[in-house]
Amino acid sequence: xxxxxxxxxxxxxxxxxxxxxxxxxxxxxxxxxxxxxxxxxxxxxxxxxxxxxxxxxxxxxxxxxxxxxxxxxxxxxxxxxxxxxxxxxxxxxxxxxxxxxxxxxxxxxxxxxxxxxxxxxxxxxxxxxxxxxxxxxxxxxxxxxxxxxxxxxxxxxxxxxxxxxxxxxxxxxxxxxxxxxxxxxxxxxxxxxxxxxxxxxxxxxxxxxxxxxxxxxxxxxxxxxxxxxxxxxxxxxxxxxxx
Amino acid sequence: xxxxxxxxxxxxxxxxxxxxxxxxxxxxxxxxxxxxxxxxxxxxxxxxxxxxxxxxxxxxxxxxxxxxxxxxxxxxxxxxxxxxxxxxxxxxxxxxxxxxxxxxxxxxxxxxxxxxxxxxxxxxxxxxxxxxxxxxxxxxxxxxxxxxxxxxxxxxxxxxxxxxxxxxxxxxxxxxxxxxxxxxxxxxxxxxxxxxxxxxxxxxxxxxxxxxxxxxxxxxxxxxxxxxxxxxxxxxxxxxxxxxxxxxxxxxxxxxxxxxxxxxxxxxxxxxxxxxxxxxxxxxxxxxxxxxxxxxxxxxxxxxxxxxxxxxxxxxxxxxxxxxxxxxxxxxxxxxxxxxxxxxxxxxxxxx
Amino acid sequence: xxxxxxxxxxxxxxxxxxxxxxxxxxxxxxxxxxxxxxxxxxxxxxxxxxxxxxxxxxxxxxxxxxxxxxxxxxxxxxxxxxxxxxxxxxxxxxxxxxxxxxxxxxxxxxxxxxxxxxxxxxxxxxxxxxxxxxxxxxxxxxxxxxxxxxxxxxxxxxxxxxxxxxxxxxxxxxxxxxxxxxxxxxxxxxxxxxxxxxxxxxxxxxxxxxxxxxxxxxxxxxxxxxxxxxxxxxxxxxxxxxxxx
Numbered sequence: 034x035x036x037x038x039x040x041x042x043x044x045x046x047x048x049x050x051x052x053x054x055x056x057x058x059x060x061x062x063x064x065x066x067x068x069x070x071x072x073x074x075x076x077x078x079x080x081x082x083x084x085x086x087x088x089x090x091x092x093x094x095x096x097x098x099x100x101x102x103x104x105x106x107x108x109x110x111x112x113x114x115x116x117x118x119x120x121x122x123x124x125x126x127x128x129x130x131x132x133x134x135x136x137x138x139x140x141x142x143x144x145x146x147x148x149x150x151x152x153x154x155x156x157x158x159x160x161x162x163x164x165x166x167x168x169x170x171x172x173x174x175x176x177x178x179x180x181x182x183x184x185x186x187x188x189x190x191x192x193x194x195x196x197x198x199x200x201x202x203x204x205x206x207x208x209x210x211x212x213x214x215x216x217x218x219x220x221x222x223x224x225x226x227x228x229x230x231x232x233x234x235x236x237x238x239x240x241x242x243x244x245x246x247x248x249x250x251x252x253x254x255x256x257x258x259x260x261x262x263x264x265x266x267x268x269x270x271x272x273x274x275x276x
Numbered sequence: 277x278x279x280x281x282x283x284x285x286x287x288x289x290x291x292x293x294x295x296x297x298x299x300x301x302x303x304x305x306x307x308x309x310x311x312x313x314x315x316x317x318x319x320x321x322x323x324x325x326x327x328x329x330x331x332x333x334x335x336x337x338x339x340x341x342x343x344x345x346x347x348x349x350x351x352x353x354x355x356x357x358x359x360x361x362x363x364x365x366x367x368x369x370x371x372x373x374x375x376x377x378x379x380x381x382x383x384x385x386x387x388x389x390x391x392x393x394x395x396x397x398x399x400x401x402x403x404x405x406x407x408x409x410x411x412x413x414x415x416x417x418x419x420x421x422x423x424x425x426x427x428x429x430x431x432x433x434x435x436x437x438x439x440x441x442x443x444x445x446x447x448x449x450x451x452x453x454x455x456x457x458x459x460x461x462x463x464x465x466x467x468x469x470x471x472x473x474x475x476x477x478x479x480x481x482x483x484x485x486x487x488x489x490x491x492x493x494x495x496x497x498x499x500x501x502x503x504x505x506x507x508x509x510x511x512x513x514x515x516x517x518x519x520x521x522x523x524x525x526x527x528x529x530x531x532x533x534x535x536x537x538x539x540x541x542x543x544x545x546x547x548x549x550x551x552x553x554x555x556x557x558x559x560x561x562x563x564x565x566x567x568x569x570x571x572x573x574x575x576x577x578x579x580x581x582x583x584x585x586x587x588x589x590x591x592x593x594x595x596x597x598x599x600x601x602x603x604x605x606x607x608x609x610x611x612x613x614x615x616x617x618x619x620x621x622x623x624x625x626x627x628x
Numbered sequence: 629x630x631x632x633x634x635x636x637x638x639x640x641x642x643x644x645x646x647x648x649x650x651x652x653x654x655x656x657x658x659x660x661x662x663x664x665x666x667x668x669x670x671x672x673x674x675x676x677x678x679x680x681x682x683x684x685x686x687x688x689x690x691x692x693x694x695x696x697x698x699x700x701x702x703x704x705x706x707x708x709x710x711x712x713x714x715x716x717x718x719x720x721x722x723x724x725x726x727x728x729x730x731x732x733x734x735x736x737x738x739x740x741x742x743x744x745x746x747x748x749x750x751x752x753x754x755x756x757x758x759x760x761x762x763x764x765x766x767x768x769x770x771x772x773x774x775x776x777x778x779x780x781x782x783x784x785x786x787x788x789x790x791x792x793x794x795x796x797x798x799x800x801x802x803x804x805x806x807x808x809x810x811x812x813x814x815x816x817x818x819x820x821x822x823x824x825x826x827x828x829x830x831x832x833x834x835x836x837x838x839x840x841x842x843x844x845x846x847x848x849x850x851x852x853x854x855x856x857x858x859x860x861x862x863x864x865x866x867x868x869x870x871x872x873x
Contacts, residue, residue, distance in 0.1 A: 126757070127801035143802050144757060144785040150826075175365055178326050181352035182359045183379035184430055189353075193378070198370040223793070227762060227784025233787075240789060244689040245764025 040258060054123040063230040064238035065256060071146065072214040073233060075153035079210050082154075083161040084203070086124045090162070091169035109159045116155055117223025124151065124224070148225030149232050156220050157213035164206030168199040203237065208268050215261060235260075278302050279466040280434050284332030284342070286322060294318045294490040297332075299432075300466035307469040307477035308434055309501075312489030316470045319487070320438050323468070324359055325352035337433050353382070358432030362439040364423035364614035372422045373398065373407035379430035396476075397425040401459075416444040417452050424459050435460070435467045441476055450547075450627040453479060475547065475626075478502070478518060486510050502576075511552070511580060517594045520546040533591045536567035537623040546625045552585060552597035552620035558615040559606050566617035574612050577603070584608075588616060650680040653848050658688045658707035659790055660731070660767065661835065663815045665705070667864040672855050679848060687790050688766055695720060695840065702843035703852055704720060705835060707731075708766035712836040722846055725838035726854050730871035732830050733767075733774055733811045735823035736798045743804035745823050748775055751782040759794050759806040762787035767794075770831050771807035777829040792851065795820065809833065814869040834873070 048055075055061060089095075090102050108116050124131040124142045134140055142148045176198060180190040195205065218236040225232045227241060235257050241249035283297035294315040300306045310316050320494070322326035323334060325341065333343040341350045366375050372396050398404045401421040409417060417551035421439060425437035427435060440456060441449050457480055460467050471477050477484045478498035486494045486501065494506040502518060521530035526549055535548065544560035556562070562569055576587040586602045588594050596616065598608075608614070648770055657665045662685050669681040684691070684699075688707045695715055704710045705728070712725045737745050743756050751758055760782065761768030768787065775782050785803070788794035794806045799819045813822040837856055839849040855861050862872060 120803060121797070121800055125800050125802040141757065143797075173365075175361060176367060178321075178324070178352070179359070179361055179365045179367070180378070181326070181427065182324050182355070182357060182384075184353045184382035185378070186351075186353050186382075189382055193381075194367060198367075200369070222789060226759065226797070227788060228784060228786050231785075241762045241764065241787065243693070244687065244762065244789075 043251065043254055045260065046247075047255055048248045048251070051248055052252055052255075053186035055249050056256065058249070060229055060233075060238055060249065061244075061253055061256065064233055064235045065260070067146070067149070067230070067233065068215055068235040068257075069260075071149040071153055072149045074208055074215075075157055076211040077215075078150060078154045079158040079161045080207060083158045083206075083210075084165055084196075087105055087162045087169060088195070091166045092174075105162050106159050108156045113156050113217065113219030113221075114223050116213075117152055117220035117225075118156060118176065120152060120224040124148075143224055144226045144228065146230060146231065149221055149234060152220040152224045153217045156217050157170040157210045160209040160213055161206040164202050164209065164245035165199065168202030168206075169195070172198055194198065204268075209266065212261060212265065215257075278337050280303075280323075280334075280336050280468065282323070282332070282334040282335060282361060284322060284329040286318070286327065286330040288318065291407045292318070292490060294322075294328075295487070296487065296492050297326050298468075298485055298492075300468060302465050304483070305460055305467040305469055305481045307484045308487055309471055309474060309477040311472055314487045315490040316472070316487060317438070318490075320359070320436060320470055320520075323434070323436060324357050325350060325355045344351055353354065356430075356433045357436055358427035358430065358434065359436045359438065360420075360423045360427050360440050363443045364411075364419045366414075366419060366422055367424070368411050370411075371407065372403070372409050372411065372414070375411065375422060376425045376429050379426065383430060394425070394429060396430050397421075397435075401425050416448055417455070420443070420444075420452055420456070421459075424456075428463060433465050435463050435465060436470070437467070438470045439472065440469070440472070441473065452596030456480065474501075474516065475518070476547070511583075511585065511597070517548075517550040517552065517555075519592070521546055521548055526620070528623070528625065530592055533570075535592070535618075535623055536620040537625050538621045539625045544627075546627060548617060549624050549626075550594065550622060554618060555594060555596035556603070556617045557586070557596055557598055557606065561615050562617045564617070566622065567620040568618040569615060571613065571615050573610060574610055574614060576610065577610055588614070610615050650678050651845065651848060652680050652682055653702050653833055653845055653852060654682050654684060654843075655703040655705065655852065656684045656686070656691045656695065656699070656701040657705040658691065658812050659768070659792060660707050660809050660811065660833070661685075661705055664729070664811070664865045664868040664870055668856060668861055669866065671860065672852060673863060675855075676851075681852070689764060692695060698771075698842075700722050700843070701840055702845050702849040703837065704840055705837040705856075706766075707833060707835055708769070709834055709836050711766070712838065715838070715840075720841050722780065722839035722841040722843065722849070725836040726853070726857065727834045727873040728837045728853075729835040729865050730873060731833040731835065731869075732810045732827075732871065733770055733807055733825050733833075734813045735805050735825060736808045736820040737796060737805045737823055738798055738801040738803075738815050739819070739821055740823055741823070742801075745805045747823065748778040748825060748829065751775060751784075751807075752780050754783040756783070756786045756804040758782050759786045759788055759797055759803045761791055761807075762789055765790060766833065767791045767807070767809060770833055773831050774807065774825060774829050777831075782873075801870075809869075811869040832871075835870075 086105060090098060121143060123129050126135050126141055131142055142151060176194055177190050180194040185193060216236060221234060222237055227233050227237050235253055239250050239253045242253060279301040281299045282392060282487045285295040287293035308316055308319060322329050328349050329342050333345055334341045340346060340348045341355055342348060373391055376394035377390035378396055395407060400405055403418055403421050405531055406418055414422060441453060444452055453476060458617050469480055484496060484498060484501050487491050488509055494510055519530045521528040522544060523542045523546040526537055528535045528537055528546060530548060573589040574586050578585045583597050584600055585595055588596060639725055665683055669683060672681055673679060684701060688711045692711050692714055696718055697706060704715060715721060735745060760771045763769060763772060789810055791808050795808055795812055795816060797803045798806045813820060837853055839846060843849055
C-alpha cells in the first residue's frame, strides 16, 4: 500500500487528453531514448569493472582490501550531488584526471553522453559489487578447485564455473544496477549538466519540467514508472526468483 | 622415477601442521586413512596444488610440482592430477556430458571433439544414457561414475580420490566400492585414496598410511595395520577383526566355521567385522547368552598401554582386547587354552 | 579574570535560553538573494532581539510550489514577478507585492578568461562550452531574453537547474562562460571574472516581496518587509550589488 500511494498521486495528476501529444514531443522522446541508452551503457560498464572488482574483494587477500571495499560502497552513502561534484573535481576539464585527459586527447567528459554514463555508473556500481561479492563469498569454492584440477586457469574458471554458478545473483545485481542508473539524477545534473538530446535523461527532464510545465513533468514521470515497472516485471518473471 | 614421490611439511595457522612422506608406484593404490581433522583434506590440497607446501617436495613422474627451495610451484591446472572430490562436486550448471568434457575443453579441445571423447567415457562407464542429465538428477552411484569419468578423461598422471564413498548411504556403499575397485584398476597411474573408513582402505588399497594429527602414525598393508596396530588410536580405528564369509539366515560360514549374527536379512557373500573389545575370554566353557562360543589357544600376547591384545589360533584367528588385570586373573600366557564368547549382536555384517 | 569568564559564560547561557522563547519568522527567498538576505536577517534580528528570522532559500519556482502546497512561510521574496503573480492569483498574499530590488545579468567566465569571451556574441560559438540557467528558472528566462535581444542563437551545452550550479561549473573551468546575475559575480569575486553585458540588451530582473496571508505573524512579517524597503535594508542589498527598485 505504501508503495502504491505515490503512483496513485501521480495518476491523479495526469492530463489524459493531452498525454499523446506530450509523449510524442521531442523533449520526452529524447529523454526516454537517452535514459535507456545511458542506463544500459552504465550497466555494461558497471559489470565490466564491478565483476572483477567483486571477485578481487571476495577472493584475493591484499593490503588495503577493507579500504577498497569502503571506497566502492561510498557512492551508496554519499548524496548523489556530492558524488557528481567529486566527479567534476576529478574528471572535469580542469580536474585532477580530466585535465591531463583533456590536454592529451581533447576529450571533455562533462556535458557529454559519456558524462551521463560515468555519473550513472558511479552511483549504480555498488549495487553490482555488493550482490556479486556476496554471492562469491557464499559460493562453495571447491567447485573452483575442481575446475582448476581439470586444467582450467583462473580466467577459464571464472568464466566457466564461477560466473555461471553465481548467475542468479549476477542477474539480480545487474537489474538493481540498471534500475539505479535509470533513476539517477543528482550526480548526472552536477557532473554531466542538462541539455535536451545530449545529457537530459528522464529524471532531469522531469525536474526541469516541474519548474515550468507541470503536465509534461507528470507525463514524463508516468513514462518512468511504466518503463521501470515493465522491465522489472519481465526480468523478474524470466530469471530473477531471488529478487 | 615414475609415480608419485613426496615429502613435505606445511602449517596452517598456529594450530595445525602436516608433515608426511609418501611414494606411490604406477598401478598401485595407497590409502591415506585418518579421522576427520587429521589433515587429509590439507594433503589433498597440497598435492592438487590448491595449497603450497612450506618445505619438502612433491614430484610426479619425475616432474617437480612443488619445492619452495627450488622455487617451483606448478599451479593446479598444470599438475595433471585428476581428483574425485568428496560429494563429487559435479558442476551443477552443466550436463553430465559437459562436466566430463570440461577438462578437455580446458586443454584446448573444440566443443564437438571434447563432447565426443566425453561420450566415449560415459559409454565406457555405462552411463552413456545420462549424457544430457543434470548432476542434481543423478543417483549417488551415477554421480560417482560421472566424477570418475571427469577426472580420468584428461588422462592425468595421478588419481586422487577424496572420500569417494562418504556421500553414499550404507546400502549403496558396498556396491560402489566394488565398482570403484574396478575403475581404479583401469587407471594405470598411481592412485591415492583419502578415507576415514578402515574397510575402504583395507579393500581398495595396496598400502595404507594412517594419518594422525598431521603425522603418519603407521604404514603397512591392511594386515599389518589390523593385526599389529602401532598406537591405541589405530587399534581403535582400524583394529577390528575383518573376515569374509557367506551368510544365510543369520549364520555365516567363515573358513568352514559357523558364526551366528543378529542380522538375518543378508544373504550370500558378506564382510564380517567383530570388534576386539566385543570378544570375551574365558578359562572354562562359558554359559550364558552369547551364541558364539568356541575353544582355542593364545597365539600371541601384546601389551598396549593399559590394554592387552591377544591373537587367537584356529579355527577362526581373531584379535581380542582385555585389560592387564583380567589377563593376570586368568593367568593368560602364550599357548594357553581358552574359550571365546561373542554375542551375535556384535557380529556385524555388510554385503561384500 | 576568572569571574569575567564566568559572567560571559552566564550571559551566553541566558541568551541561548531566551532563544527558545524568540518568535520565529520564516522567510522564503530566491536562491540568488542568499547573500543579501543573510545580511538583512542579521540586521533585523539585531534590531528585534526577540525575533528569530529563519531563511528558506531555494529556486523561486520551487518555493512557489511549496507555498501553493501550504508551506507555513510568512514572507516570500521571489526573483521574478510572474512567479509572485501565481501566488497572488491563488489568493495567498496578505498585502500586494512590492518590488524591493533589481538585478542585472553578467557573463561569468573562469579567472583569466581563457576562451577569450568578449560578450553575448560568443555564445554562438559551438566550439566553446557554454551554460545557461534552464528555462522556467528566472535567470534562464532573462538570459534567453537578452540573447534574443542581441540576436544571438546560443550553442548551449547545459541548462543548469539554478544559478549557483551554473556558477560552480564556470568556477571549476568546466564551462567557458555562463550568464548569471551581477550580484553572483560580485559574491564570487576572484573565483570568476565578469564580462559586462551592455544595458541596451540587459534586462532588469525585478525582485518582488510580500507578506503571506496564511501566516500567524502578519504584523512581524509586515515589519520585516518594511525593513527590507527601508534605507537601512536597501543599503545592505546595495552592498551585494542589487539595484534600487
